[in-house]
Amino acid sequence: MQVVGRTNERDVWVASKDRPFRLNELLVMEGHSPETAVGEVVETYSLNPLVPLVDEGSPYLMGPEIVSALQAVGYELERDTVYLGKIRVISELFYPVKTGSRARVPDFTEVADLLLQAEPERSMALGVILGTETLDPTLPDYLRHLAPLFQEGKVVDQQGVPFLLDYRSMQDYPHIGIFGGSGSGKSFGVRVLIEEFIKKRLPVVVFDPHYEMSFSEPLLPDLPPGFKESFDSGFQILTVGQDIGVRFDMLTEGDLCNLLGAVSPLSEAMESAARAVLSKKDSLITFAERLDNLIGLLENNEADYRQEFFSRGNGPEREREWKRLKVLQNQVGQPASLRAIRWRLYSLKREGIFHEAGITRIEEGLRNQQVTVIRGSIRMLRVYASYVLRNLYGKRREYRDALQKGQSAVNFPPFLVVTDEAHNFAPKGDHSSPSLREFREIAQEGRKYGVFLVLASQRPALLDETINAQLNTKIIFRTVRSMDLSVISEETDLGREEIRRLPYLPSGYGFISSPIVGRTVAVRIRAAKTRSPHQDNPFDELEVMADSRISEFRSVLVRYLPLNETYINDVLQELEKRGEPMSRAEMDSLLEQMVQKGELVKDENSFVTVFRLAARD
Ligand SMILES: Nc1ncnc2c1ncn2[C@@H]1O[C@H](COP(=O)(O)OP(=O)(O)O)[C@@H](O)[C@H]1O
Numbered sequence: 001m002q003v004v005g006r007t008n009e010r011d012v013w014v015a016s017k018d019r020p021f022r023l024n025e026l027l028v029m030e031g032h033s034p035e036t037a038v039g040e041v042v043e044t045y046s047l048n049p050l051v052p053l054v055d056e057g058s059p060y061l062m063g064p065e066i067v068s069a070l071q072a073v074g075y076e077l078e079r080d081t082v083y084l085g086k087i088r089v090i091s092e093l094f095y096p097v098k099t100g101s102r103a104r105v106p107d108f109t110e111v112a113d114l115l116l117q118a119e120p121e122r123s124m125a126l127g128v129i130l131g132t133e134t135l136d137p138t139l140p141d142y143l144r145h146l147a148p149l150f151q152e153g154k155v156v157d158q159q160g161v162p163f164l165l166d167y168r169s170m171q172d173y174p175h176i177g178i179f180g181g182s183g184s185g186k187s188f189g190v191r192v193l194i195e196e197f198i199k200k201r202l203p204v205v206v207f208d209p210h211y212e213m214s215f216s217e218p219l220l221p222d223l224p225p226g227f228k229e230s231f232d233s234g235f236q237i238l239t240v241g242q243d244i245g246v247r248f249d250m251l252t253e254g255d256l257c258n259l260l261g262a263v264s265p266l267s268e269a270m271e272s273a274a275r276a277v278l279s280k281k282d283s284l285i286t287f288a289e290r291l292d293n294l295i296g297l298l299e300n301n302e303a304d305y306r307q308e309f310f311s312r313g314n315g316p317e318r319e320r321e322w323k324r325l326k327v328l329q330n331q332v333g334q335p336a337s338l339r340a341i342r343w344r345l346y347s348l349k350r351e352g353i354f355h356e357a358g359i360t361r362i363e364e365g366l367r368n369q370q371v372t373v374i375r376g377s378i379r380m381l382r383v384y385a386s387y388v389l390r391n392l393y394g395k396r397r398e399y400r401d402a403l404q405k406g407q408s409a410v411n412f413p414p415f416l417v418v419t420d421e422a423h424n425f426a427p428k429g430d431h432s433s434p435s436l437r438e439f440r441e442i443a444q445e446g447r448k449y450g451v452f453l454v455l456a457s458q459r460p461a462l463l464d465e466t467i468n469a470q471l472n473t474k475i476i477f478r479t480v481r482s483m484d485l486s487v488i489s490e491e492t493d494l495g496r497e498e499i500r501r502l503p504y505l506p507s508g509y510g511f512i513s514s515p516i517v518g519r520t521v522a523v524r525i526r527a528a529k530t531r532s533p534h535q536d537n538p539f540d541e542l543e544v545m546a547d548s549r550i551s552e553f554r555s556v557l558v559r560y561l562p563l564n565e566t567y568i569n570d571v572l573q574e575l576e577k578r579g580e581p582m583s584r585a586e587m588d589s590l591l592e593q594m595v596q597k598g599e600l601v602k603d604e605n606s607f608v609t610v611f612r613l614a615a616r617d
């Protein structure tokens with residue numbers, strides 16, 4: 001292998017007669033001491049005597065100068081197959097690579113600095129660096145078995161150098177973005193990240209609109225020894241409206257307006273009305289009643305309404321409430337704003353967001369340095385995320401600010417926020433979106449307080465630009481849409497060659513672009529140790545469902561065989577009694593299926609149809 005043609009300090013061509021180049025493999029180009037010139041193969045070609053050598057119209061092929069350079073060093077292009085690799089130099093050179101210098105596969109130690117930024121204990125093993133298989137023989141033991149791969153339904157040992165991300169460097173380069181089209185490996189990758197967070201005992205809040213983030217089930221029933229790991233003590237799953245929610249009696253005026261505004265934006269009049277109507281010790285019931293009463297008072301004759309008000313109860317508390325209503329009557333004036341508030345309030349209540357448990361268990365999770373998965377519909381989570389983040393981030397900020405000023409404060413830990421479908425939580429160009437403000441604030445100044453975002457999305461082009469620009473580390477999986485590709489090429493340091501490969505990446509393969517690493521690295525994400533509870537292939541699921549339906553039917557049917565018209569109703573009734581009701585049409589279809597499978601035989605004569613068990617041979 002030999003450097004050919006014109007060179008600079010960044011891009012060179014290497015040619016070989018015997019050996020094809022592999023994408024992403026590393027090569028040392030000799031003769032550059034004291035520095036070593038190391039490069040990564042970013043494009044590969046094989047030149048064959050039968051194929052035209054130069055295609056000046058195509059940007060993909062080498063120019064005519066490469067051809068003459070090859071000929072100059074003795075390659076007989078009319079006779080030999082010649083392999084060519086385009087190399088991107090990754091070591092810092094201050095002069096061009098020497099043309100004609102020999103290239104070879106390095107030992108691990110020669111390139112260790114370029115590949116590893118931190119020791120395994122201080123970093124997360126996310127996968128393997130593509131193209132490093134040739135370094136495997138010289139890899140030290142402590143770097144082996146960290147990132148087994150998931151391949152053809154099996155877990156196989158790590159091949160090559162592990163990709164270790166130094167999570168502590170998020171202090172300098174905060175926030176992670178994970179982008180890729182549907183099925184490209186985002187959820188799988190997020191799972192791997194969260195498994196690492198659990199191992200490192202980092203406090204994390206995960207918003208899980210897909211109900212897929214659970215870490216109890218092993219990826220496969222029989223994982224290789226040493227790979228299986230239980231995460232059960234490291235995470236908890238909480239559902240909004242069931243285990244957690246918003247405690248109405250703890251709402252500030254600001255919280256209330258934010259929640260109401262999350263349903264649909266508030267006008268100034270609505271906001272000031274909401275602030276005025278809320279009293280300190282209000283519960284959802286007392287607040288809703290005051291709203292109703294105030295609307296009643298504004299829309300009716302006062303004397304009549306007063307009578308009605310006191311007919312529903314009296315006493316000193318009731319008297320005080322009436323006085324409050326009278327004050328509010330002058331403050332608010334218009335019932336329309338109040339109706340608008342009431343509609344938003346009921347909408348929140350219907351979603352089930354108010355729950356007396358509040359966010360206590362989320363806070364507990366953070367203090368216990370656990371991963372807390374928050375489940376709910378996307379609609380609900382958008383509203384809830386804004387409430388939760390404002391609270392948690394506020395507490396963290398208060399604590400840090402107090403420390404800074406030398407005051408005492410209740411300890412509150414740093415934490416990470418993970419969410420899939422991030423473009424729904426922080427959409428571009430939709431300023432009324434409920435949680436946009438909180439995500440933006442954390443993106444912009446979360447670093448100061450040790451609060452970091454991990455945002456996954458299949459549509460980076462739809463994610464708020466301010467936030468996108470703050471995601472220092474980006475993991476990019478297969479991407480096909482041109483809008484997303486152009487955002488990716490603007491927002492990362494992926495080169496032309498990598499962008500061109502993006503639409504064709506297999507699931508789980510991606511590029512990691514990060515100042516923590518210093519350059520773009522092609523990786524294959526490791527096997528997750530766990531799997532989502534509903535990761536079954538839906539077609540397998542269909543088969544299982546059909547099978548269980550037939551076997552239920554079969555267990556009833558056997559006692560009525562041979563079956564003729566007389567018993568059909570009995571069978572249907574018995575199925576109904578068992579809680580498996582079936583229509584006549586469905587039963588006919590199941591019978592036909594069983595005939596087709598050779599389980600039953602159908603005897604038809606002109607009078608009756610009889611189904612009987614097929615004889616077994
Ligand atoms: N790192 C990986 N190694 C092996 N297979 C993977 C990997 N990532 C994804 N896959 C495969 O691709 C499928 C889709 O991945 P998933 O993460 O669900 O996609 P996305 O969330 O981007 O839609 C997974 O079910 C898995 O079979």
Ligand SMILES: [Mg+2]
Nearest residue numbers: 183186187188
């Ligand atoms: Mg997914």
